[in-house]
Amino acid sequence: MGGPYRLVVLPGEGIGPEVTTAARRVLEHAARAEGVEISVEEADFGIPALERHGSYFPAQTARVCGASDGILLGAVERGGLLELRSHFDFFANLRPVRSIDCVLDASSLKPEKAHGLDILFVRELTSGIHFGPGSRGEDERGSYGYHTMLYYDAQIRRIARVALEHASRRRGRLTVAHKENALPHIPWCALVSEEAAGFPGVEVENLLVDNLAMQLVADPGQFDVILAGNMMGDWLSSIGGALVGSIGLLASASLNEHGLGLYEPIHGTAPEIAGQGIANPLGALGSLVLMLRQWEEDLLADRIEQSWRRVLEQGYRTPDLGPASSGKRVSCEGMADQVIAALAGAGASHV
Numbered sequence: 001m002g003g004p005y006r007l008v009v010l011p012g013e014g015i016g017p018e019v020t021t022a023a024r025r026v027l028e029h030a031a032r033a034e035g036v037e038i039s040v041e042e043a044d045f046g047i048p049a050l051e052r053h054g055s056y057f058p059a060q061t062a063r064v065c066g067a068s069d070g071i072l073l074g075a076v077e078r079g080g081l082l083e084l085r086s087h088f089d090f091f092a093n094l095r096p097v098r099s100i101d102c103v104l105d106a107s108s109l110k111p112e113k114a115h116g117l118d119i120l121f122v123r124e125l126t127s128g129i130h131f132g133p134g135s136r137g138e139d140e141r142g143s144y145g146y147h148t149m150l151y152y153d154a155q156i157r158r159i160a161r162v163a164l165e166h167a168s169r170r171r172g173r174l175t176v177a178h179k180e181n182a183l184p185h186i187p188w189c190a191l192v193s194e195e196a197a198g199f200p201g202v203e204v205e206n207l208l209v210d211n212l213a214m215q216l217v218a219d220p221g222q223f224d225v226i227l228a229g230n231m232m233g234d235w236l237s238s239i240g241g242a243l244v245g246s247i248g249l250l251a252s253a254s255l256n257e258h259g260l261g262l263y264e265p266i267h268g269t270a271p272e273i274a275g276q277g278i279a280n281p282l283g284a285l286g287s288l289v290l291m292l293r294q295w296e297e298d299l300l301a302d303r304i305e306q307s308w309r310r311v312l313e314q315g316y317r318t319p320d321l322g323p324a325s326s327g328k329r330v331s332c333e334g335m336a337d338q339v340i341a342a343l344a345g346a347g348a349s350h351v
C-alpha cells in the first residue's frame with residue numbers, strides 16, 4: 001500500500017502498442033487524481049526487441065522488469081512470451097470473466113444466459129504442453145513432430161491452492177478441467193482433492209474438459225472458479241470472450257509466488273486491425289485494474305473500473321463491441337479519453 005510504484009510497459013506488437021498507450025494514459029490520470037505515485041517505463045519486447053537487440057526478451061528488459069512492481073504487456077505473436085512467463089515463474093494466471101449488463105447484446109449468448117456471469121479462470125501458466133519437450137524428427141514412417149504435456153504433482157498442487165484460495169473468497173465452488181479418460185497419468189482430480197482438504201468451505205467438482213467447454217456455452221451461470229492446466233486454460237478462457245461480448249474486454253494477471261505480476265489483456269496482436277487505432281483498450285486497462293488490486297490500491301482500482309463502466313453505459317463503443325448509439329463510436333484513444341473524462345467529469349477530445 002502507498003507506493004511509489006514502478007510499472008514497466010512492454011508494448012509488444014500488433015495492437016499491443018495502441019492498447020498499452022491508451023491504458024497507461026488512463027492510469028496516469030487516475031493515479032495523479034488519487035495521489036498515488038506510479039513511475040512508468042517502457043521496455044523492448046517481442047519483434048521490436050528482436051530488431052533492436054537480437055532477442056525477443058533481452059537481458060536488459062528482464063532486468064528492468066525484475067526491478068519493477070508490475071509489468072503491463074500489450075501483445076506479442078509468440079516470441080518472448082513463454083520465456084518471460086517462465087523467467088519470473090508467473091505460474092498463476094487469473095482470467096476473470098464478468099458480464100456487463102449494458103453490453104449483453106454483444107454476447108454470443110441470449111441476454112438472460114449472459115447476464116450476471118462472474119467466472120474466474122485460474123490457468124497454470126509455466127508448465128504443461130507449452131513447456132514440455134518437443135521436436136521434429138523423421139523415421140521410416142516419415143516426418144513427425146511432438147510436444148509433451150508434463151506436470152510435476154507439486155506444480156498442480158500449487159496452482160490448485162491458488163484456485164481454492166480464490167474460490168474460498170468467492171462463491172465457494174471450484175470446477176477442475178481435466179481429461180483423465182485419455183490422459184490418466186496427470187491426476188488433476190486426485191491432487192486437487194487432496195489440497196481441498198485445507199479448504200473445507202470449497203465444493204470441488206471435476207469436469208471432463210470436453211463437457212466443460214459445452215457447459216460453458218450452454219449454462220455458464222453454474223461456474224464460479226474454473227481451474228485448468230496451461231493448454232486447456234488457454235482454450236477455455238478464450239470462450240469467455242464470446243460470453244461477455246468481446247475478447248477485447250478481457251484482462252489477466254499472472255503472478256509468481258512473491259506476488260510480482262505480469263498483466264496482459266488476453267487478446268492477441270490482431271494484425272488485421274493493427275495500426276488503425278480501433279482496438280479496444282479495456283482489456284489492457286482491466287489488466288491494470290487487476291495490478292492495482294494486487295497492490296491493494298483498491299480505491300484507485302474502483303475509480304477506474306467505475307469510470308469505464310459508466311462510459312459503456314453511456315453507449316460509447318469500440319468496433320469490436322458492435323453497434324454504438326449515434327455519435328458514440330470511438331477509437332482506442334477515444335475510449336481512453338472518455339474514461340479519463342468520466343474520471344474527471346469533463347469532456348473528451350478524440351473521437
Ligand code: IPM
Nearest residue numbers: 076077078081082234266268
Ligand atoms: C494466451 C496466448 C498465448 C498462450 C500464446 C500467444 C503463446 O494464447 O496468452 O492466451 O498460449 O498462452
Ligand code: MG
Nearest residue numbers: 234235238266
Ligand atoms: Mg490464448
